[in-house]
Amino acid sequence: MGILNLTEDSFYDGGKNNSLKKALKHTEKMIKEGATFIDVGVATSKPGSPLIKSKEELERLLPYLSVLLKEFPKTHISIDTYNSEVAKKSLDMGVSMINDISGGILDSNMYDVVAQHPVPYVMMHMQGIPENMQQHALYEDVVTQVAHFFSNQIKKATAAGIQDILIDPGFGFGKQKEHNFKLLQNLNHFKIFNSPILMGVSRKSMIYKTLQLDAEQALNGTTALHAWGLDRGVHMLRVHDVKEAKECIDLWSALQMF
Numbered sequence: 001m002g003i004l005n006l007t008e009d010s011f012y013d014g015g016k017n018n019s020l021k022k023a024l025k026h027t028e029k030m031i032k033e034g035a036t037f038i039d040v041g042v043a044t045s046k047p048g049s050p051l052i053k054s055k056e057e058l059e060r061l062l063p064y065l066s067v068l069l070k071e072f073p074k075t076h077i078s079i080d081t082y083n084s085e086v087a088k089k090s091l092d093m094g095v096s097m098i099n100d101i102s103g104g105i106l107d108s109n110m111y112d113v114v115a116q117h118p119v120p121y122v123m124m125h126m127q128g129i130p131e132n133m134q135q136h137a138l139y140e141d142v143v144t145q146v147a148h149f150f151s152n153q154i155k156k157a158t159a160a161g162i163q164d165i166l167i168d169p170g171f172g173f174g175k176q177k178e179h180n181f182k183l184l185q186n187l188n189h190f191k192i193f194n195s196p197i198l199m200g201v202s203r204k205s206m207i208y209k210t211l212q213l214d215a216e217q218a219l220n221g222t223t224a225l226h227a228w229g230l231d232r233g234v235h236m237l238r239v240h241d242v243k244e245a246k247e248c249i250d251l252w253s254a255l256q257m258f
Contacts, residue, residue, distance in 0.1 A: 001037040001078065001238040002030030003202065006064055007044045023064055024071060031075055034246035037097060038072070039238060040065065041080030045101055045130045045173070054085035061086065069094055078122070084109035091117045099238075101126050101173065103153050115161030122166045122198055123157065125149050127174025134174065142179040143186045146170070150193055166236065168198040172206060180206040184225065187232035196235035201225045203240055223248050 004027055006018065027038055042060035043052040061079070068077055078097035079090040084107045087098045091113070099122040104110045106129070114121045125146045128136035139145050150167050157165055167190060169183045180201075190197055201207065207221035208214050223244050226237055230252045239245040 001039050001198070001236055002027075002033075002035035002242045003238060003240050004030070004038050004040045005044075006040065006042045006060065020064060020067060024067065027068060027072060027075075030242045031072065033242040035075075035242045037076045037078045037236075038068070039078040039080050039097075039099055040068065041099075043081070045080075047130060047134045047172075049130045051106070051129060051131070052083075054083040057081065057083055057086050058089060062089070065090060065093060065095070082106040082110070084113040088113045091119065095119070097122065099168075100124060101170070102129075103149065104157060105153075111157045111160035111162060114157075118163070120164040120166055121157065121162050122168055123150065123153055124168035124173065124198075124200075125170040127170075130173075134176075137174050137176045137179065139175075139179060142175065142182050143189055146183065147189060147192070150190070150195075154193060154195070166196045166198045167193060168200060168238075171199070171201045172204045177206050177209060180204075184229065184232070187229060187234060191233050197233055198236045198238060199226070199229040199234040200238040201229070202238065202245075219244060227252060 004023060006023060030038060040061070043057055076096035078099050079087065079095050080099045080101070081087055082100050082102040087110060091098070097120045098114050100110060101124045103123040103125055127133055146169055154165060169190065171180045171183065187197060202222050203215045203218040207225065208218040211221055219241055222241070226245055226248045229237070230249065237245050237249070
């Protein structure tokens with residue numbers, strides 16, 4: 001899953017794709033490098049950022065989305081949103097997936113909206129909201145508590161009629177470094193839900209703070225964590241650097257043949 005950030009203040013690539021020409025060029029590059037999904041987001045979710053209203057999100061998103069769907073009709077487009085109104089409009093236009101960082105918590109209508117379309121839904125765990133999530137990064141047992149969240153929310157989503165759910169432990173979303181590595185170490189635990197696992201660690205602080213670098217220098221560390229994630233049961237990688245992630249997947253897949 002290649003990331004297409006259309007926001008000015010994303011933690012790594014904010015502002016890099018802030019024109020239609022740049023967005024189309026980057027999307028084409030990611031597709032050529034092997035992306036199966038392009039995950040489009042216009043709202044930053046970095047720590048400390050406020051929530052975005054549906055109206056503002058749609059005003060930012062729609063001019064890009066209509067062209068992306070037209071220019072890349074054979075590519076699966078995912079929309080990174082926690083607003084059901086945005087999800088509904090996007091799904092009606094023909095997108096292939098909804099990626100909800102709140103797992104249905106921030107908008108009670110999200111499950112009903114997604115259930116009306118035969119598309120996958122990514123359910124991520126987040127402690128609090130982006131504006132205050134790092135203040136709520138407190139756990140007695142992060143693996144057990146994240147699993148409990150999925151248990152509850154999967155039941156609700158399934159009851160609403162969603163048939164295809166991916167789960168994302170939410171690395172960096174209301175977690176300290178030690179929580180992130182504990183989740184990575186125990187990804188196999190989440191196989192109990194029989195849902196594909198999505199992993200989003202690309203260039204995040206758990207990597208560059210551990211290595212005493214910055215996000216720009218965190219590609220090598222990202223690739224290392226991707227390999228360990230695949231070995232622990234991850235099914236999809238959400239990444240900034242598609243070429244390197246695809247190489248990691250191909251090499252890991254080759255390893256499984258021997």
